[in-house]
Amino acid sequence: MSTPQRTDPAVWRPAITLIVGAMAVVFDTTIVSVALDDLAKDLHAPFATVQWVGTAYLLAVFVTIPLAGWAQSRFGGRRLWTAALGAFLLGSVLSALAWNAPALIAFRVVQGLAGGIMMPLMATLLMQAARGRGIGKVMAIITVPTALGPILGPVLGGLILHLADWRWLFLVNIPFCVVGCLLARRNLPDDRPAPDQPRAPLDTLGLLLLCPGSVALVYGLSQVQGRSGFGSPGVLLPLVGGLALIGGFTARSLRRRTGALVDLRLFRHRSVASAAALLFLGGLALYGPMLLLPLYFQQVRGEDALGAGLLLIPQGVGALLARGLAGRWTDRVGARAVAVTAFALVAVSTVPFAFVTAGTGEPLLTAALFVRGLALGAAMIAPSGAAYLGLAHEEIPDASMITRIAQQIGGSVGIAVLAVVLQHGTGGAHTAGALADGFDRAFWWSVALTAVAVPLCLLLPGRPDRAAATTPGPRTPAAQTPGQQETRC
Template sequence: MSRMAITLIVGALGVVFDTTIVSVALNNLAEDLDTTLSTIQWVSTGYMLAVFVTIPLAGWAQSRLGGCRLWVVTLGGFLAGSILSALAWNATSLIAFRIVQGLAGGIMMPLMYTLLMQTAKGRNIGKVMAIITVPTALGPILGPVLGGLILSLADWRWLFLINIPFCLVGIWLARRNLPDDRPEAGRPRVRLDTVGLLLLCPGSAALLYGLSQVDGSAGFASAQVLIPLLAGIALVGGFTVRALTRASAPLVDVRMFRHRSVASSSTLLFLGGISLFGSMMLLPLYFQQVRGATPLGAGLLLIPQGVGALVARGLAGRYMDRVGPRAVALVAFAFVAASTVPFAFVTADTDKILLMAALFARGVALGAAMIAPMGAAFVGLEHEEIPDASMITRVAQQIGGAVGVAVLIVILQRNIGDAHTPDALADGFDHAFWWSVALTAAAMPLCLLLPDPPEPTPPTADKAQDSSKD
């Protein structure tokens, strides 16, 4: 398990760092490539849309190629996209090559969850989740800082060249350490649900695109938001109806929601995504717009939250295996809401030490709040059900993040209005952070729906183990 975990984490770090590094570089990219911010933001938006297109393909692709070969192929695709992005000659080519990266990255993250969960076979889920979340915990810590350092010391192309060692070492480790799990030669091959693919992938991408276009005074009422949102809802709805009535295996088995573990965990991850990604948008903007910090400075100020999330891994995993995910999630979401409250009172002169202490506490709570429902989703599932659960929970978290960013952007813009002074801007951020607190608190009752804590080991089993040791 440990060698497999290290192998997967090394490869996944390139994907996680790539997302957070680029987020602090949009202004520089717009200047260097002589384009507008509205155009260059597609470097991030196009990547996210591509990720959504391929997430549903992870289960089918694994059944055809096997986990090891699929991991190597997608890591190679991400490497190719990184090299091409570094060689981009204008904004259009950079956006296109970022989409190549996203197509590979969309499969890699749910595949990592699936491989480790299938290896664990339902045992020590808390410990497994602590391992799986290493890349997502390190990304917010190191990504913005690396991005700021690269831009201050070198050309923007190094934002993508830095992925090369992660990819090369990841491929080498995968070929050495991952088991050869290719399907047997005579085994019937799983057919691709082509119609489901044409419904779900564009539908998910349309939903994300619509949410990403929420800006200006019109907010959700604008045509550029409503048209893709309604189209996405119609396509995803059509896929759901078809998947529920389809006799053979659909692209994603939505009947997995009959498991309380999957249904409750996905809902919590959706709300957790709102809190995580929404605040990841608000916090850097506050430090830059109200406090006048540079991108590197904002990244450094956010380090305590990432460190807190890293610390939470071991604690949350240990207590999940002892008391179950329900209690861990309930306490964690309560602390996320409580540790966000100080930001609802921020001014232009709030002490940075106080804010960094609150960020550390929030990071610990947020890390546990994401780990608990992620692990709970796999409780009681069969080996062949794990890929669908991985995809469903991943999509729920990502859509929650898109919703969180969209909603909080509208709230922030409407409260900032024409404000230009730091104090007036801070008042607008106060309102947005209060909404973040409320959305997080809404998740707390749902924590009670997570699976029951594990039953204690019978005394006879313990005695048998002790006698065998003697």
């Protein structure tokens, strides 16, 4: 067993700075999900319109994720982070002041455009600051907000709605954004490119292929819930169009030696390819059941929004406790062993929900949620850290975008698939028992889809000392940092 490397103390200051700002983004992604009924009533809008408050935000995120790497090289990480956080603050204030549903949807787009830049940029800045040392611990830091957002967001949203009105769902972002901007100016290095340094050109054609393609794909998946499955034209057409555009971008990017919007040639690294696949499945395992669990507590057990959110707290506590343990063990025994164990535990701890009835005792569900939270936390950390092994300094932004897109699309696919299964299972059900049977079927699907990830975990790098033994000669001075290894397909 290798000795884990200590995280450089200089990493903690930018880490705390970035987490403060990122908390506003990750909570805002899920906090609104419990407020749709309140928004429909207060804004006098049909539910189908109000649903776009969440959908428009998600689509806007996918517009700017691919731009994060180019924008960082063009403007510098600190300036880009501060500008994006300022834009998110503006969008939050405007959302709180919205006078009708279309205005709120438009202001949520502003938030989404800023959030799409911030999340991959956060991972890039921290991995570059760590310089390849203690990657597991660094990923434990990075994934704190991204793991807790989907779990604790509904709890915070339910609590705010219990004490105040929906406008406070956006006003609560203000302190995070203001303090985050102040800390960024103080704690993040000034990495602006030199005035005489050549500026990277924007891959305009790649932008016109990847961004609309990602948006169309996610839009099609988001429409599954309200339509008759994947065969509906409103779902099928954007899915096919999105896949065609993404396919065109992929073919073009693989042919370009330099200057692609996202360097897909990084998939030649086994660590990047396997990590992206597992983060896709990890997003499915995290976000898919986050659709099922609150609905189960509300529809089958009769809880309100706050009650359902509070019942999910054990999962959040488990995810929080997993941070340090998973990061430490990833550095010691490698990502492969941690990921195999974690994904297997996610599947096993979801099984009890496949047997739930209206009268299932809460202690059993609470214990299962706690274990599930522990396993999910580890399942996201291990592949996230493995994706950066063996990469040069300048390759990190592209790896951050690849893994972020994979996780987000995986979440969208998970929600879409489980929504269809749930619709078919609960269609026509009018009693709690009949509804519970439909949820049982959906949870079994979740178990099966998560189990698919277990054998894929074997493709991740093994023990760090063994991976280091296969590392080729130095590539660039920036890449010659302790703890970096390269594994190719």
